Amino acid sequence: MTLDVLDELTLARLGRVEVWVSLYWDEPYNTDGEFTLEVRPTEENLSLLREGRWLRRADSDVPMRICHRSNENADSNLVVTGFPGTWIFTKRACTAIVKNENAEQAMRRLVSAMQPWPKLELGELVGFDTTYTAQTSGGSIMDYLMTIGAACDLGFRVRLAGKNADKKLLFEVYRPTADPNNRFSTKWGNLQQAAWAFGDSDYANVAVVQGAGEGENRATVTVGLTDATGADRRELYVDARDVQPDEEKGETSRSEAYLERLMARGTNKLLEQLRTGSIELTIDAEGLSPGDVAFCTIPELGYKATVRVADVITQSQSDSTTRTVRLGTPVWRKLRR
Known part of the structure; x- marks a missing residue:
């Protein structure tokens, strides 16, 4: 795995990072992810890894924007942090009202109407028929997108497309279809190192x-x-x-x-007052992607859930890479006994 560094405005490749101390890369479905890259403070790294530039993993077309970098002293490592391309929408405000509207079209309308961002365009319309039946108004475009996405089970992302001078950032709304093979259980051994938490103390209906x-x-x-x-x-x-x-x-x-x-x-x-429920588990590199549906069972708890992947977290350190899947809030139901 390598990281290409892209120019903020033209998206032209400026260089490549092939060696690092550690990498944390959280790619979300319909929330705000993040990344942290720790490298040695070489002259090349200090020159290349600057605020505003984009990082693109060789195995992904979802870039992250560098928003902050720090180095406490000459002997410390350079630490670079940032967010997925959807970070752009945190820097655009809106006062429009969205109510009883097709969710995908509303999300695209909000992005299309905002003040332009270099190289950002709308991707293709998928044609989801989900309607956002509530009403929301006022906030950042990101606030709108997360609210509509959560209510309508829709993901959104900014994806890198095109080549050379034709490179661009595409805003896309997506919702992967369920794959019946994505089944995980502690009794099968493919749901390992699971950390889970459930609760309904804050739930209101x-x-x-x-x-x-x-x-x-x-x-x-x-x-x-x-x-x-x-x-x-x-x-x-x-x-x-x-x-x-x-x-x-x-x-x-x-x-x-x-x-x-x-x-x-x-x-x-x-x-904002949903039942809380989450599972984190470790899978192989050929596992799930953000938005994929997972069918999970934990017999020892007497529960099972059908739930989408909320985040895929890639961590790389000391020549080893792990991939952790964080599952979103499921609709739990007890197993029949």
């Missing part, structure tokens, strides 16, 4: 949202699984007094449009 007004006259809406009862009902209170009626549009605290905005606030808050 009903949001009670209050906006403008006082006392009994305060605007109040309830969203989520409002038919849930008993132990299945987990309520969350949301103070949305900052969401006020738009007087210029003639809204009041009882207007349908205003109440819909309160409902959207509650729906977005519920997306």
Whole structure:
């Protein structure tokens, strides 16, 4: 494995890094990954590894941008850190409203409408029919993409394409189809060194949202699984007094449009209150990629899950390379006994 260093603007290859002390490379599905590269502070490395330049692994077309580098003294190693190309979207703000819209088209629309970034273009439209039924507005483009991606099970990435002067960065929305062969279990030995954690202490499925007004006259809406009862009902209170009626549009605290905005606030808050569940495991180099579906069973816990790969983490040190898969939040169900 080698690392090509690319120019920030032209994407032309400036050089190659073939030897390092350590490398940590986290490629995500629909969140924000990162990388850390530690090398000796040679004149070549100091000149080549500069902020703004791109790193591309020889076995991947998803580049990472160098955002920070440090070297405490002449005897210390040079440490370079950064993020995937989606980092670009953390530097673009947006005030648009996304509501009841095709998710893929909304994500592409947001990227297309933002202030341009050198060499960044839209990739091909896949045609996913998933609709983002909630509402979100205000924030970085990255905030929008992560919110829509999480709600609609869609991944997004910036991929390097083209050759020579035609190199470009393509924004793509993707969702790999399930492969029934991706089955892992501790009893089969292919789910090893597993670290797992599950919890529902923060889980909520009903949001009670209050906006403008006082006392009994305060605007109040309830969203989520409002038919849930008993132990299945987990309520969350949301103070949305900052969401006020738009007087210029003639809204009041009882207007349908205003109440819909309160409902959207509650729906977005519920997306942050999911059941927590994660598994990390080590697989071989020919294993899963971000977004792939894995079918996992842990008999000793009495659970099984169908879940997408949230991150693929590659770590290289001392002439050895390991590949760790972090699985996202699954919908768990007990095994029949």
